[in-house]
Amino acid sequence: MEQAEKLLVKVNGNRFFSREQDLLSKYIDLVKTESLLELANTLEETIFSLTFIQLNQEIEIIEAYIQFLYEVSKTTEGKENIQLLLSAKKILIILADLYEQNGCVGIAFDYLVKVINPNFNHLDRDKVKIDADYNTFKLAMDFEIEHSRTIFLHYCSTYFNVISVLGHTLEEAIETYQYSSIYARKENVEEIDIKYWCSVSSILFKSKNDTLHRVVSILIDLHRGEHNASRRFMIIEALLRNTLISPREKATLFKEARNLKVYGINNVIKKALKFWSFSLISPVNAPHVRESFLELLKFIIEAYPDKVQQRLQKTRFSWVINEMISQLLSREYYYKLAFELAFRWQTNEIGRRIEVPNDRLYIVAIATMEPNKCWYLIKLGNSIQLKKFESKGTYSEFASKKNKIESSWLAMLEEKESHEPVLPGNPDIQRENSEEYLDSFRSVYCLDKLIETVTSLKPFNSVQIFELSAANVPIQSFLSKSFNGEIPISLLNSSEAKRQRELKKALFWINPDQSLYMAEKERDAILFILREKGIDMNNIIMRYANECTKEEFLELYSDPSIDLIWISGHGERDSDNPQRSSLKISSSEEIFLSDLANLSIPGKELGRRLVVLNMCETASVYIRYNSMDFLSISSVLTNEYQSVLGHMWPTHYLTSATFGSLLFLLLMEEKNWSHAISKAQYIISKGSTEIVKYFRQIYPEGELEILDRIQNQQSIEMEIIANWGSSTYSC
Known part of the structure; x- marks a missing residue:
């Protein structure tokens, strides 16, 4: 078979499989004998045996196997055809889930697209919907193919988790929920049923419609009847992030979550929830907040020694830091603690006490904490102040200008105007677009008011900036221009930069x-x-x-x-x-x-x-x-x-x-x-x-x-x- 020969050539040159000679031989035998379902199962086992770093290294060969399964399925009919298709789709769904868990939601969406069309090589989020491949899953369930229901729900739950980050509309999520929910159990549940209901909650948690009420009611019932610690923890996390759960109920759930024994990614979530729980307690217990924060940050640093993977997890769990800082900034007494947490989260500083130069001005930009407002937390010496400036424009208006300059697509979940996809192309740097961008940037980020405030604080010898919610905006270069290049300005990334070398070589x-x-x-x-x-x-x-x-x-x-x-x-x-x-x-x-x-x-x-x-x-x-x-x-x-x-x-x-x-x-x-x-x-x-x-x-x-x-x-x-x-x- 031509496809098999091409695949074997690729396998033999691959780094991972070449190291594992026994495994390589097994794959070759499975391809030659066309034991395709066993090949799919073996591939699935291999994926779960890889670390995320190894998965990234070997993804090309894994995709080649998946493509091979798709190609062979074209030569089959009836139940055999559906079985092969479902096996290939299952592996793609597993990949999507793994990438989503590790913070790479764009790649996760790519794999969800490939479930529909394995030849899809480019993100096209405005056209892809889950119902495009609904019939394949339905046929699999009609044929009573083993695990077809759970594979479909796995697809749905991963889809909900991914689009909750990427910016799809609530209407689309509800539409998908309506025709997939009939396959999700509410009694005698499997783990995938719980995962499904939790993921539905993740896309609806900021709304207060009838659908959310029904989903929360289901989750509460599941929580009452579930005894498995890992599953209970999954339900608790979903309930805690929901607006329908009262602070008193959340306090009870937090207490239970802290006592459950969980593993893997749930351990990070557990520490994040422990930290977050203190945001509901008034007055804030500063020592407990600091202690639980450091526990979370230290765990991420130690659990993920690979620098990029560590930063992906910090990115993924930034919501909990933002929630706490928002709470702390509601009272002036906690401004210094809010600055300390933001500083440590940005720089990975878990050991020493935070001591910063008295002649350095720190600016923490917080542009998305409150609609139509831009916050700045400004520290100089022992003085710290929070400025809440009224924005003249909306963030979605600014995003539309920004997209032209960068040839990018920035979508905000709560601003539907920004949901229209921008296809990749060449940046448009004409004067008119650039001036519109600058005007919008100044208005939304209230830059003139910031300059006025900062100027009133002089003297200082240098400025360091960081954004609580980074959006690829040129605050640093704007400040350099505004101060005529007279003040050293940089972005904060390390807590204690060593002395700069003399440039000799x-x-x-x-x-x-x-x-x-x-x-x-x-x-x-x-x-x-x-x-x-x-x-x-x-x-x-x-x-x-x-x-x-x-x-x-x-x-x-x-x-x-x-x-x-x-x-x-x-x-x-x-x-x-x-x-x-x-x-x-x-x-x-x-x-x-x-x-x-x-x-x-x-x-x-x-x-x-x-x-x-x-x-x-x-x-x-x-x-x-x-x-x-x-x-x-x-x-x-x-x-x-x-x-x-x-x-x-x-x-x-x-x-x-x-x-x-x-x-x-x-x-x-x-x-x-x-x-x-x-x-x-x-x-x-x-x-x-x-x-x-x-x-x-x-x-x-x-x-x-x-x-x-x-x-x-x-x-x-x-x-x-x-x-x-x-x-x-x-x-």
Whole structure:
């Protein structure tokens, strides 16, 4: 069979199965003998034996097996055909469930789409509905195929969990519930029945309609009759997040949840619920809140040593932190505790007491806590204040402008206007769109009022910003522009950044995939500045175009003597599976975030080094669950030993080369990296004339082709926010 031969070729070259020779032989025998149902069962067992990291590594071969089952099913009829189809669908549903549990809801949705059409390779959330494949499941139940009911309910429950995050409408959820609920039991239940009713509750929990009342009533009855600890815990979690349950009832449920013995992901949920329970107690018991918070954070850090997986779980459980901070901010007495929790959650600080410099201003932006308001928690020294500014526009209006600039789709669950999908395309950086974006950004984030408030608090020597609910917005660059680049401004990512190194030795990795012809001008500008500064070129490693290889990059990344790593090329964000976000590192090779995140940083005793990612989308935030910025490439790579600059959205090739040239010049002029970056953000916002003027003030003579390009390319307006607003600096 042709399909079998193709599959066997793929299997033999696969890393995981090649390591497990006995398992590999079993798969080969099953394919050759066409023992397809056993093959499906074995594949299912294999998936459950993998860690999430291994699953990501081996997903291509797993998908090949699933595709093989689908292809073979085309040669069968009747019950055999439905059995094979159902086996393939079951594996896809398992994958969707696993990815959803690990915070990758976009990829989970992809697999739900593939249940309907295995050839679906692109998210099309506006057209896909569960009833598109309803007949296959119904036929399986008519044929009385084993487990067909539970597989269907597993599909439904995963679907509800996924769309509760992705932003589908309530009407669609109720429609799906109406024709799937007849298969879910209310008595003599299996675990999948409980999972189904809990997932229905997850999509309806903010509403108060008749459907929600019925579902809550069912959950209460199930709770009364269920004795299994894991199942009871599942029901309790669903009830606790429901608006129909009174505070007194929740207190009783919290008490029970704390005493139940659970395992795996439920252990994280249990600690999250324990922490959340204190938000219902008035007055707040600060020591208990801090203790249970640290218990939750420490558990996540220890349970998920892989940095990306750890951040996915922090993202997933950010709702509980937001709920508590919202409660704490209702009373001025608890502002400092609210700041401490937000600070620790952002930086992973579980040990030492939080002590911050008295001359540094901290701004916590909270844009989505209350409709039509933007909150800022502002700390300077021992003073802390909460500002609640009235927004002039809606967040959905801002999102529509933002989507054009970034070629992205930002949907808010409670704002239906934002639910219209935006298909991927090229960013639209025309002046009109950019000005509309800036006006909307200023209105929704109340930036003029923020600047006024912050200015009144001077003097301070530096500013650090972080968002409680990160949305990929250029607050940092806006502040740099507003303060004329005079104040060092950065994004908070580490609790105690080490002293910055002196930039003695540098690696420049320019245009590795040979597609950015303006990167050559950036390289030439860097070399010009190095020569003018009299830098010893023996300390400079310059790799350009076809000189770049992944092997050498990984070797040099681990070189403890390198103080500056500078990459100009292509970056790509995977908004559905952040682990697959990547940097193009050679003409034919890329390096994924999952690999980068776990590379060790050498030379820690030398202090903090600087990484410049002059690449598109390297600071682009994974916008899920109302969380902080945990999963942009730059934030993952930032820690106390490494500061990182990246870009939030796709940048024009001339803008990128101009910014890189200007930034390197300023890094050679300024001692403080953060100050140099703030100044670069300010100067580029002034437009082409000011950029050229600044260069020529320092270097009146000398051929710099990048300056000629800036002056002659009139169609690229540096002064619009689409061009000057994308860069961020994390430390």
